[in-house]
Amino acid sequence: MQVTLLGTGDTTGTPTPGCECETCREAVERGVERTRFSVHVHNPRTGESLLVDASPDFRYQFLKNDVDLPDAAVISHVHFDHLDGLGNAYRLLDSLDVYAADETDPKTGESVAGTVARKYDYLDTVTAYPTAPFETVETCGFEVTLVPVDHPPLVCYGLVVEDPETGAKLSLSGDTSYGIPQESLDALADPDLLLADGIVPSSLCEHHPLGGKHEASDGTYRTFGTKHMTREGALALADDLDATETRIVHAAHFYPADEAFEEPIAVDGETYEL
Template sequence: MRLTLLGTGDAVGTPKIGCNCPTCADAREGGKSQRLRFSILVESDQGKILIDTSPDLRQQFLRQRLSGIDGVIWTHGHYDHYAGFGEFYRVQNRVDVYGVRETLDYIDQYVSFLKPRYHHVKLYDPFELIGLRFTLFKVYHPPVETPAGVIISDADTVKVVVTGDTSSNIPEKSLELMKDPDLLIADAIVPPHIHIKKHMNSEEAMALAQKLNAKEVVLTHLSHLFRPHNIESMFLPLGYDGQVFEF
């Protein structure tokens, strides 16, 4: 199993338009503070799956030299997690997409012209793609009705947990399922001194990693409010665009 963080930014990305803070300045100069919007590429020897389709998907495909994938999993219906699906236009037809019914029904209003093949998934029910097992679990990301995180496992030997967009108020049923991951990819949109109702800050994300007994954690969905990457990454396991994890 191989995972690539295609985009590690929040909804506006870094640099933020019109911002001249040190982090945005570093991003403009080509540093690791430069963050496209959120997408993850999951690969096995049987294929490729995207978790969410960033508005920056075209750029991400070009960077990774991708020409097609075997399916998409959508975690929820926020713009920065699905809007790039339109980049499949004239590239790949009839893409298989997976998610809970509420999410797929909402996104269909915007992407129906691409005629994706919808596969409705129930929370907590595993399903298999490209030789890997995926499970969606409920998180808390108001006002989204049914936001989901994703568990990826490889023959019960490797377990990767992607929290998706969430606050720390994750249901107990989900927490139980998330325990003991080899890798936790955690939403951590802001530094510890800032609190946002629908996202975790970095302190809350690190506390979750400890609670779950995660062997490794990487923080993603990061805003420009962190210090430049080369500084902040000395203290926190910040993800960066193009970062790869292999198992």
């Protein structure tokens, strides 16, 4: 299993357009980026590739990275920075099977799979496959399982990708608070690589209108507001799951410049062999 981090940033990316903050300037000086979130998972046994979330930066990400166009995709939720890259299937791909959860979201009145089918009904190349959480599907030679996480007010899902031939396991937290249900934690456990949402350090919770949640015994918040884990929350999740290796993704440019490029916060283009 070959994993390429196509996009490791949040909804505005780093550097953020029009921003002159020290972190964005430092990113330019270092020549690194965190574009909107997306992960490429290649199966060298079958020659197929799975795309996890379709970033609006799809075109740029595939031009910049030496990876194949996807044979299938999984969409974690319907926020634009994870979904809107699907339009790139037009004239680039002969077909794209898209796996997404079949649970109706009380907020939107439709499932993630339903949103994909509705928004991209004009693309004959895109076929949505409604998928039940915790039910494993086989695609690209992998076993893929969606697991519910906590990203109010929308339903959102983490993901487990396993190679049944090698035993390699990739877990993705999805966009989530630290309050992931136990059944999902059980499914995500013991990964070779964990990609964990860690949008900002815990110290910035004081600037969020809702503060922080899931306070540790030392007072550290593991959730920023209600929707995303802090860096500290992501690292705590890694410990909870006994992850062999962890990369923090979906990072915002609000990280202080002297912390923004420290380990284990990922940048675009990182690759891993599992």
